[in-house]
Amino acid sequence: MSVAELAGRLRAGELSPREAVLCYLDRIETTRELNAYLHVDAELALAEAERAPRGPLFGVPVAVKDVIDVAGMPTTAASAILHRVAERDASAVARLRAAGAVVLGKLNTHEFAFGATTTSPHFGPARNPWSPDRIAGGSSGGSGVAAAADLAAGTLGTDTAGSIRIPACLCGVTGLRPSTGLVPTDGVEPVSRTLDTVGPIARSAADCSLLLEALAPGYGPQLDGGVEGLRIGVVEALFDRAQPAVAGLAEAAVGELGAAGARVSRSAIPLLEESGTILQAVMLPEAAEAHLERLRTRLRDYGPDVRTRLLAGLLLPATAHVSDERGRRRFQAELDRVLGEFDLLALPAMPVVAPPIGEETVELRGERLLYRLALIPFNSPWALAGLPVASIPCGFVDGLPVGLALVGRRLDEATVLRAAHAYQRETDWHERRPPDLPSHAESRIQTANPRRGG
């Protein structure tokens, strides 16, 4: 059930917030092997359900990536280092709660949100609901799993260099990285203070739009505007780089947008290759700075991959910082010029489908590459420029989800979600459910109304 439909039924009194929470708690319990949640707080959620404000998300059960503070719940960042019970909500959580949402618990993440697999050595991997021996992507892997397996109506993730879009894509759901700065990041364990964002992962663009309305009061949805006349630039270099079957589905999705009235043409992005390097030079030292005290005192308690990246950030030469600042300004200017010609850019959200857990390389066009390097050009450029990007499901390869990414101009989330919604009105990829899971929470919700004998 969509956030909108669930919220409507809750507002109409066809279902109580308590009943909705109980349905999701039941489902979370029966899918524990997916390891989506690090912490479920049934008592707090049920208490919150009793006093949820009558806002647009009245009684809607949501879940939050475990780098974002929720008052009364532990924040661990899937690490062996951090374990603080938050005294207050992060602003993003406070806004969802003020709109009426009820927080079920905290979701699995790559350790300290600093990686793209969500395979914490301390808490275990989040498992992809479409194939549990495969990764969910990351770093917001638990959010992707929870949205795909109906373990919350909507979720919050964070995205520094792809961490919302990657799991949304690999889990077959919709994720939105908002423009940098649109949603406050206080109360969020930082990766890179100038790149970090907080955004929704949910079933559909319409659901993400509803969540974003609560998260960002400045956002004005235009979901029903269609795509007639929108100029979409196809980032051809990235279609050429993705696995052919993945690129083919993304190309078909762009074709659908064209058939719906968008004006589609090729687009070349200057410094596309270099933008990933620039982002690394920005992100790594900022992450090391955020972790410096822990690097001094708890170095051995980090997982090996995160420890290596943090140390790399600590030890990068100062000349890298000079290049990153110049490069960032230059790349942003180039993208501004490109987005003067287009309303949106389109590309495959990821070059591959979800790899098996533990597999560090992927095959791309006959070449084996490190997974973490293969995905950089698909995710980093737009993060570096602070632009809004949605990943939307657009098909399956060997039973595994594929996504299309739509990139908009800065603070133009409305156009990104409008195009995503137009696509989802014509397709049902976002409605597909992973096989072999217990019956969905919504089927229980359909009948859970004891007051009416349901």
Added chain:
Amino acid sequence: MGTPAESSSERLLRELAARQGVEPTPDDLAAVAAFLEVLLPQLGVLGERLEAAET
């Protein structure tokens, strides 16, 4: 003191880390050196590209 198998780049990294109060193991330093072996040449190319674009 470096370890016998420590390369010059690993020794430099260890000294830089120590100046910031961080004490990585030889295995940590080898992993970081391998990571930077990929990134630093890319940064070199980036610098050249930016120079070319700005002149």
